[in-house]
Amino acid sequence: MSLRVGIVGGGQLARMMIAPAVELGLDVRVLAEQPGMSAAIAATAVGDYRDLETVRAFARDVDVITFDHEHVPQDVLRALVADGVAVHPGPDALFFAQDKLRMRTKLAELGMPQPVWAAISDAAGLQAFIDDNGGRAVVKTPRGGYDGKGVRVVSAADEAADWIDALEPGGQLLAEELVDFTRELAQQVARTPSGATRAYPVVETVQRGGVCAEVIAPAPRAGDRLIDLAEQIGVAIADGLGVTGMLAVELFETVDERILINELAMRPHNSGHWSQDGAVTGQFEQHLRAVLDLPLGETAPRAPWTVMVNILGGPADDTLESRIPLALAAHPAVKVHTYGKAPRPGRKVGHVNVSGVDLDAVVSDARGAAAHFEG
Ligand SMILES: Nc1ncnc2c1ncn2[C@@H]1O[C@H](COP(=O)(O)OP(=O)(O)O)[C@@H](O)[C@H]1O
Ligand SMILES: [Mg+2]
Numbered sequence: 001m002s003l004r005v006g007i008v009g010g011g012q013l014a015r016m017m018i019a020p021a022v023e024l025g026l027d028v029r030v031l032a033e034q035p036g037m038s039a040a041i042a043a044t045a046v047g048d049y050r051d052l053e054t055v056r057a058f059a060r061d062v063d064v065i066t067f068d069h070e071h072v073p074q075d076v077l078r079a080l081v082a083d084g085v086a087v088h089p090g091p092d093a094l095f096f097a098q099d100k101l102r103m104r105t106k107l108a109e110l111g112m113p114q115p116v117w118a119a120i121s122d123a124a125g126l127q128a129f130i131d132d133n134g135g136r137a138v139v140k141t142p143r144g145g146y147d148g149k150g151v152r153v154v155s156a157a158d159e160a161a162d163w164i165d166a167l168e169p170g171g172q173l174l175a176e177e178l179v180d181f182t183r184e185l186a187q188q189v190a191r192t193p194s195g196a197t198r199a200y201p202v203v204e205t206v207q208r209g210g211v212c213a214e215v216i217a218p219a220p221r222a223g224d225r226l227i228d229l230a231e232q233i234g235v236a237i238a239d240g241l242g243v244t245g246m247l248a249v250e251l252f253e254t255v256d257e258r259i260l261i262n263e264l265a266m267r268p269h270n271s272g273h274w275s276q277d278g279a280v281t282g283q284f285e286q287h288l289r290a291v292l293d294l295p296l297g298e299t300a301p302r303a304p305w306t307v308m309v310n311i312l313g314g315p316a317d318d319t320l321e322s323r324i325p326l327a328l329a330a331h332p333a334v335k336v337h338t339y340g341k342a343p344r345p346g347r348k349v350g351h352v353n354v355s356g357v358d359l360d361a362v363v364s365d366a367r368g369a370a371a372h373f374e375g
Contacts, residue, residue: 002027003292006058008049009068010037012339012348013268013284016276018042020285026292030068031058038339039068052076059085066245066291067267070097071144088193088244088291089266096241097266100174101142107261110240112233115252115260116177123164127157129175139163140174147348148210153178179260181252185219186271187234189247190286190296197238198286198296200279202230205250205271211346214366215308217274218301220359229259237264246287248272270310270348275299277335277353278306303355307362309370311350314343320350320373327352327372334369349373 007014010032021028030039047054064086077091141150188200201218248269250262272283281297338350354366
């Protein structure tokens, strides 16, 4: 009988696990938040991932539960584990990906390089942090943020007054130094329940308005020192937090050539979409192999360069799918990935991957193809 994988969450990450699941002969099912989501092309149940009985019923006839996002509550995760369900990543690891303050605390314990940070409970505390850090700070809501929502650069505490006022008793915000980075990088590592790990080459990521716009794999101008350091950080976190499945570590490279950890994701990640077409084993296949404790695949790039460009917003007046013929005709080397999502300004609705030998040519091919879908 086929191994059965249950994915909680019906977004594009679940959707992109489906093709490799089919190739590997896996039986894949999705618990989606709503009907008609990105992953609805697989056998899909619809229900609330915060409701234990809903998740329990979904988990009843699968061999492993994994995720499209990190938001399943700890009590639900722990109840599944107590039921004997294989949950990967498990609650002990996800604990640190669900809350940026817990993540910072744990990474500090592990001695990992991080920006200066503090837990903030009131305006006076935030103002003191700003004053101690050159008059500016990055304030983050510890939970539920994505694509720059929940991240704000401030130069006075009152610029975060709405978040401070909304804190529950005992609640805290995360304050970080505004890192003067030369670029952002991401390191991915796959880890199995047996403890095997495979690292991907470190990549460069470009964020616009807090949203990932482009990824270059491998990171240009990366010397052995940087490559080794990023890999060591990724593997140390995967091992130290007991991550199972794919781990992404978002990194800052600073002007003084330090590497600082921005945040973690315990699932396939936008910084790894390049690997679908640019690596021997794509991250979605690797995630499935990892959570099923199958042997991990080779992570080497298939080409000197692969560039991923996100399609943001999408066409205002017609469907993204209707633009595909033109994009394919103009860019035959491009791989288009669509998410089956209704376009909205700034929303990630797809991406393109292009590989090749000349980086400038690959970048312009990828940007040109993505441009067919925007506006
Ligand atoms: N401490 C910081 N210093 C400078 N820029 C930051 C800092 N933290 C976040 N950013 C910028 O904001 C982006 C989004 O922040 P992040 O914490 O990764 O939130 P999200 O969960 O929305 O991805 C980062 O990719 C980076 O460009
Ligand atoms: Mg981020």
